[in-house]
Amino acid sequence: xxxxxxxxxxxxxxxxxxxxxxxxxxxxxxxxxxxxxxxxxxxxxxxxxxxxxxxxxxxxxxxxxxxxxxxxxxxxxxxxxxxxxxxxxxxxxxxxxxxxxxxxxxxxxxxxxxxxxxxxxxxxxxxxxxxxxxxxxxxxxxxxxxxxxxxxxxxxxxxxxxxxxxxxxxxxxxxxxxxxxxxxxxxxxxxxxxxxxx
Amino acid sequence: xxxxxxxxxxxxxxxxxxxxxxxxxxxxxxxxxxxxxxxxxxxxxxxxxxxxxxxxxxxxxxxxxxxxxxxxxxxxxxxxxxxxxxxxxxxxxxxxxxxxxxxxxxxxxxxxxxxxxxxxxxxxxxxxxxxxxxxxxxxxxxxxxxxxxxxxxxxxxx
Numbered sequence: 001x002x003x004x005x006x007x008x009x010x011x012x013x014x015x016x017x018x019x020x021x022x023x024x025x026x027x028x029x030x031x032x033x034x035x036x037x038x039x040x041x042x043x044x045x046x047x048x049x050x051x052x053x054x055x056x057x058x059x060x061x062x063x064x065x066x067x068x069x070x071x072x073x074x075x076x077x078x079x080x081x082x083x084x085x086x087x088x089x090x091x092x093x094x095x096x097x098x099x100x101x102x103x104x105x106x107x108x109x110x111x112x113x114x115x116x117x118x119x120x121x122x123x124x125x126x127x128x129x130x131x132x133x134x135x136x137x138x139x140x141x142x143x144x145x146x147x148x149x150x151x152x153x154x155x156x157x158x159x160x161x162x163x164x165x166x167x168x169x170x171x172x173x174x175x176x177x178x179x180x181x182x183x184x185x186x187x188x189x190x191x192x193x194x195x196x197x198x
Numbered sequence: 199x200x201x202x203x204x205x206x207x208x209x210x211x212x213x214x215x216x217x218x219x220x221x222x223x224x225x226x227x228x229x230x231x232x233x234x235x236x237x238x239x240x241x242x243x244x245x246x247x248x249x250x251x252x253x254x255x256x257x258x259x260x261x262x263x264x265x266x267x268x269x270x271x272x273x274x275x276x277x278x279x280x281x282x283x284x285x286x287x288x289x290x291x292x293x294x295x296x297x298x299x300x301x302x303x304x305x306x307x308x309x310x311x312x313x314x315x316x317x318x319x320x321x322x323x324x325x326x327x328x329x330x331x332x333x334x335x336x337x338x339x340x341x342x343x344x345x346x347x348x349x350x351x352x353x354x355x356x
Contacts, residue, residue, distance in 0.1 A: 068274075069252040096334060097341025104342070177251050187338030188331060191296050 044102050047082030051075045052109025055182065059110065060117040069181050075110055076103030076185025084193070091193045103186025107179035114178065115171040122166070219340040220285070227282040234275055238266030245269050259320070272317050273324040280328025281335070291333030299323070299330035 055075025084091025260267035
């Protein structure tokens, strides 16, 4: 009885791929379960930077970013696909760890781009909020019947300070979200393109 | 599908190590899901802000707890809870199941745009997708840690 070298599932005699995980049956086993010919790390950098930049840009633009986590997943998948294009067998030759690695690098790249974009966007937003706050204060001055607590509430809502600490916290959170989701995108891309055959 | 949902049958390693990739993944997913539930219970605005980057958080399309919506919508919550559940029971990766789950999610998404939008279908397809994806994500994270990252995690088993 043949078993998959990767996940241990039982294989049919004529199978060329594992029906459970998609690993090619003829793939030589490795002690750590990693692909036999993992691409060099440098092969990941170009695709990761390119797909990460696209991901960070699209996820940062208002209205375009309405697809929630789809940009992160798609960016990771795109990075894995681009890395796979350099291999003889295409993206099918990638291991799941390679897909994850491509996704993580793309996520880091996307997080950096998104954080850099957030600086001018944040400054613009802060400027417009300050203008709105000034107008609001003028309205409250002209209408003394409005309770003080309403004015304080509105001032708090409109006060959007832009700071270096805020940018750093944003970068950390972006690294977390972009990295995790892009990694998952890279893994799922590999899982999808590995076609199981009977 | 039943085969994919089957728990692992191989014997557990003698010294699996609590910092194994699988345990790290389960811990991370558990914290993630706990944050989603804790947001309405503890009125955590920062958590809502965090999840706003990855979910529309429309209250009409979210489950509620204590009168407040969860941190993410029904579809997202179902994916994450399904993912955590599949990790916990040790579901094996199955590429056909994953493709079926992606197709179901896509059909449901398009049907919702066409007006056939139901909370139950969003939850069911989301749960299905989370269940189907978990095994692959575990495999990818394990290979990533063992193959590309050296350190205390690299030697952990399972």
